[in-house]
Amino acid sequence: MPWPATRSLLLLPALLLPAIATADGLIVVDRPPPGWRPPPHVPHAFAPLEVRRHHVTVLVEGQVATTEVDQTFFNPNDRQLEGTYLFPVPKGAKIDSFAMDIDGKLTEAELLDAAKARKIYEDIVRSMKDPALLEYAGQDLFKVRIFPLEPRREKRVKLKYTQLLSTDGGLVEYLYPLNTEKFSAKPLDSVSVTVRLEADAPLTTIHSPSHEVEVKRDGDHKAVIGFEARDVRPDTDFQLVWGVEPAESIGLGLLCHRETGSDEGTFALFAAPSPTALAAAPQPKDIVFVLDTSGSMADGDKLGQSRRALEFCLRNLDDRDRFGVVRFATEAETLADSLLPADEASREKAVAFVKGFKPIGGTAIADALARGLKLATADHDPNRPCFVVFLTDGLPTVGTTDVGKLVEVVTDAAGKRPVRVFCFGVGTDVNTHLLDRIVETTRAASQYALPGEDLELKLASFYGKIASPVLANLELTVEGDVRLSKMHPAPLPDLFKGEQVVVFGRYSGTGRATLTLTGTVAGEPRRFTLTKSFPEQDDVREFLPRLWAARRVGFLLDQIRLHGESKEVRDEAATLARRYGIVTPYTSWLILEDEGRRNVAAIDRTLQALEADDAARAQAGRMYKSAREQASGSAAVGDAQAYDMLRRAEKLAAPAAANAQSWRGQAGEEKGGAAAVQRAVESQQAQTIAGRTFYANAGQWIDARVQEQPKARREKIMFGSDAYFALLDRDPAAARWLALGRNVVVLVGDTIVEIVE
DSSP states (O other), rough: OOOOOOOOOEOSSSOOOOOOOOOOOOEEEEOOOOOOOTTTTOOOOTTTOEEEEEEEEEEEEETTTEEEEEEEEEEOSSEEEEEEEEEEETOOOEEEEEEBTTBBBBOOEEEEEEHHHHHHHHHHHEEEEEEGGGGTTTTTTTEEEEEEETTEEEEEEEEEEEEEOOTTTTEEEEEOOOOOOOTOSSOOEEEEEEEEEEEESSSEEEOOSSSOOEEEEEEEEEEEEEEEEEEEOOOOOEEEEEOOOOOOSSEEEEEEBBOOOOOOEEEEEEEEHHHHHHSSOOOEEEEEEEOOOGGGSSTTTHHHHHHHHHHHHHTTTTOOOOEEEESSSSSSSSSSSSSSSOOOHHHHHHHHHHHHHHHHOOOHHHHHHHHHHHHSSOOTTTTTTTEEEESSOOOOOOOOOOHHHHHHHHHHHHHHHHHHEEEEEESSSSSHHHHHHHHHHTTTEEEEOTSSSSSHHHHHHHHHHHEEEEEEEEEEEEEEEEEEEEEEESSSSOEETTTEEEEEEEEEEEEEEEEEEEEETTTEEEEEEEEEEEEBBBBSHHHHHHHHHHHHHHHHHHHHHHHOOHHHHHHHHHHHHHHOOOHHHHHHHHHHHHHTTTTOOOOOOOOOOHOOHHHHHHHHHHHHHHHHHHSSHHHHHHHHHHHHHHHTOTTHHHHHHHHHHHHHHHHHHHHHHHHHHHHHHTTSSSEEEEEEEEEETEEEETTGGGGGGSEEEEEEEEEEHHHHHHHHHHHHHHHHHHHHHHSEEEETTTTTEEEEE
């Protein structure tokens, strides 16, 4: 069909679609309103319509997913428009129904195969000089003519399709694109996705790497997963993975990704207790609570909240647990000289002891750790996990104050009995280096409660996560022609009821291999296995490398913060941060330093706005240095929290959340220079598409990998030329990168291709 030069488009939704992605509808409007100009946030002059609502309901029965799409478009103009509704069809999906009010009646739609669909998209690119639709090349197309699009009126579209979901590595996956940011003239009033799972076997892991979702389980076989937002521009595809109960009590699931020609791939292993394991009685444990009662705990209601939270923890101990309580100020004092049974009499005695705490004296952390650890390890029962919960709001001021020696106290005690020391920092005067090195040594975790946060609620929630251990002392091994490396977290943490362990790592080699997760239950060794084929090429799950890189960068930054930097660690952090778009106050400095040392051409550099601002660049260097040298204060706590967010990343939004946490910490220090760094970093536009991160500089989108190949051959191609479309024929995968715009520099194979106007 002919496509006039004045044809315009409204595309809904996803910009960054993986190969397994479905696609939402778009409206091609024949002629834009006279004199219409796009608002500043809409880079396409052909998008005069708004998307008002976008609601998706999914029913998954076994592996069959039925998706119902309900979209509402709005014509905000004073003239009637006409056009065509296009729906790129998911691979393997069957369109079940379509409904649209078109002049009071339904109109028949046409289904085009991928070859005919691609011609339509390329004709639009040629006529409109815009490559946005190239990302849909390779998909079938559902098409229906729309007339009229009434002025100042809505147009509602309803569509239903069915598809068979794949199961791989013990997990089932579902993806729905929600990236509408580029194409709606205004933010969406309402967007929601509701997924109803009805599984043949009990559900184990339910995880969304893309969105904060609410999960409501209805028995063992059913669950409802929901996401909802208002007045937003969704920019991340909705992804959901879940597993069903295996024969064993711990369910394992595996996802893999490997780029074509890459020496390494990325994997994610999910380990979650089965419903059967969760129904069993939790393991009895030994736990010691060590609470700071120094004079600084009188500030606000810190001690009062801590007392109430500790009382909650004591009353919620399992009857088979053993426990102890240590309070410390200038000296440490124990409730009893040995662990007590968690019977009613002992708990009431402990509650009375806690209620008598008064905030007075110094902070004898060395004595407190020694007393608490001695209490926890004196009576070693191998059938019981052993925990210490250590809460403080200050720096060590009495006795040993050297961080290294304090960590040695913990290390020596842990050598006598495996013990997890969970640290809880209150306020910003704590020594974050000390607390984080303690949890690093004991395979535990730290948390911080900032001024103004509900300490009582946070501590009670913190305890709730470790109250019921399921599997301890986890180790992961592989058998076969596959090698695993750079796994995070490492070492693996214990697995608790209501939680799951997600391990990201890299693999080399290919073929079938058997993963074995070992651990202990009540002191008895247990092993769980999963046999899986590690592919030589699998471009589907593009979120995996970025999540792995976030964890890896968080780990590397933490190593620099706690143990000092080395060239190898610094260079790896800079490379990964640039390649995967993980730009924080500290990685920005590493990136600048790395590119300067390698003499990267100015046009190919990543953070050009920051580099051009001498004051901001210098401040970034000072912030990076301060993170290593300053252990306490708002900025130090912000650093600790930000790095922890990266090290535990399970969602694509983790780098942005970590970045925001860093800025909040800097603001607490009232460092004016940090604001300049923040402005420079946030002004840098970046997009991650099909596994590549592109930075907008000098009117171009530049692939971060270009500077990694300084000797690669360069080829300049005119946008929309015969050579341009020949490139798409030669390398169809490049279409999604070229969809960025008319000025793109990208590494395609072993050639750096420059698309120019």
